[in-house]
Amino acid sequence: MTTTRDVIVVGAGIAGIYAMYRALEAGLDVVGIEAGESVGGTWFWNRYPGARCDVESVDYSYSFDRQLEMDWTWSERFATQPEIRAYLDHVADRYDLRRHFVFSRRVTTARFDEQASTWTLTTDDGVQHHSRFLIMATGCLSAPIRPDLPGIDDYAGTMLFTAQWPDQPVDLSGKRVGLIGTGSSGIQVAPIIAEQAESLTVFQRSPNYTVPARNRLLTAEELREVQETYPQRREASRYAPAGSLSATHPKKATEVSAEERQAAFEARWQEGGVLFAKTFPDQSTDIVANDYAREFAEAKIRSIVEDPEVADDLIPKDHPIGTKRIVTDSGYYAMYNRANVELVNLRKHAIEQVTTWGIKTDDASYELDVIVFATGFDALTGALTSIDLRGARGAVLADEWADGPTTYLGLGIAGFPNLITVNGPGSPSVLANMATHTEQQVDWAIDLIQHCREHGIDQAEPRADAAEKWTEHLGEVAAGTLFTRAPSWYMGANIEGKTRTFMPYIGGFGNYRRICDEVRDTGYEGFVLSRVSR
Ligand code: NA7
Secondary structure, rough: OEEEEEEEEOOHHHHHHHHHHHHHHHHOOOOEOOOOOOOOOOHHOOOOOOOOOOOOOOOOOOOOOHHHHHHOOEOOOOOEEEHHHHHHHHHHHHHHHHHHHEEEOEEEEEEEEEEEEEEEEEEEOOOOOEOOOOOOOOOOOOOOOOOOOOOOOHOHHHHEEEHEEEEEEOOOOOEEEEEEOOOHHHHHHHHHHHHHEEEEEEEOOEEEEEEEEOOOOOOHHHHHHHOHHHHHHHHHOOOOOOOOOOOOOOOOOHOOOOOHHHHHHHHHHOOOHHHHHHOOOOOOOHHHHHHHHHHHHHHHHHHHHHHHHHHHHHOOEEEOOOOOOOOOOOOOOOOOOOOOEEEEEEOOOEEEEEEEOOEEOOOOOOOOOEEEEEOOOOOOOOHOOOOOOOHHHHEOOOOOOOOOOOEEEEOOEOOOOEEEEOOOOOHHHHOOOOOHHHHHHHHHHHHHHHHHOOOOOOEEEEEEHHHHHHHHHHHHHHHOOHHHHHOOOOOOOOOHHHHOOOOOOOHHHHHHHHHHHHHOOOOOEEEEEEEEEO
């Protein structure tokens, strides 16, 4: 006999875990499907040495249970991947969530039956699962890219991918290692490889701006103080522009003296972390203000890196600072002063091919025992469009989004009833604290499901005009910033052929929450809620 659940949760990362918790708490019949062997999502897969969150650990955590936040002890200011994974494991065990997930199964197809108002999902073992609602907690940076370099399949050495790092420690001592990719993952892993390996050659296509993380251990007093004041901290975070506490200088960068500006940038640089990108309130909207920040960062790079040519190669030329996600690092620039590290600027000398023994650029050959790929993701849309996902009236998601994703509030998609995306395109997701963002979106999703159940509604689907209006609004807000000037993954620019459009909502997380609250409180304005007569 076929079981039709109330809801299927796809993904068991930070969002899927919470969606499962909330669905069970709401008394829903739910099953979860996860491609990995365990919970954790991003923090399950990205196990490379140095993987670390750039949101402070005390904020990158769930707020739904006061006892959980009192019980869990974060050891560092910015948590490492093993610690976050242990936290997510703990949450899954604490609330007995694991037994509701099917692990090691990837969803390959999803079909909506308009008559029955149900979804049917097929996993890669051919098994089908049926439900009224779907919560797609599939991640925004979860479809890794394997670059199609000529000769890559001939390489006889070891290939490692940061996004699929082996679970067992990898011994790189005595090895000649090449690294392709200088985004957050490459910049985090590089200094650790440089310390372990005989040599490290970094193949850089585009440099990124990175600021010191200034990670450190948290003291017991610091942690206790946060724990005691969590209720106020969480409440403020719920309506904060990026979903966690932050403040900019009270004046614009263009309104203060050169000395005051310098002092403010220096203070943020010393404090460490991504907030350097928000030192002044006009930094991401006014190119003059941005140039001040950029010049400050460039002077820092030149002061740290001893070889002026290498320093120059490490300075981005293609985007205002912070408009590609700014990276936080531990010793990245200083690493280039080591004798065993070399930077290869692929803009000057492109990779011609990967050979059995290493990499050949148009002017040199590099013999390598190991190549590490930190080459990024098909961000925001990739995990969803890689599923053969078909909704009502013949809608195929990959086709609907061929010219860029159109969503309503980043939560619903016209043509796909009863499907809710969490942390996907159209929401602040990647611009916000993912923990706070996840709770807001999942809570909203569960409210919608409950509303439908209470009112005998079979189908909830955004109206096409509401989705178009939201997506237009998204574009207008982005156009008021400098973000659209960067060839970033926010813009889809890291994938050849992907339509360039700014995919996240950049109007601020607090504002976004208010909009979503209002839509809910006004009976889901913008949605068609219907009963289907049978
Ligand atoms: P990113 O930030 O997308 O970085 C990927 C890097 O890989 C970037 O430097 C790319 O250069 C480079 N890349 C990709 N393909 C190639 C090829 N074919 N040749 C050379 N270089 C290549 O991914 P991350 O995993 O580092 O970080 C993703 C997010 O995770 C990060 O922003 C944080 O939010 C957490 P490009 O810039 O495309 O020229």
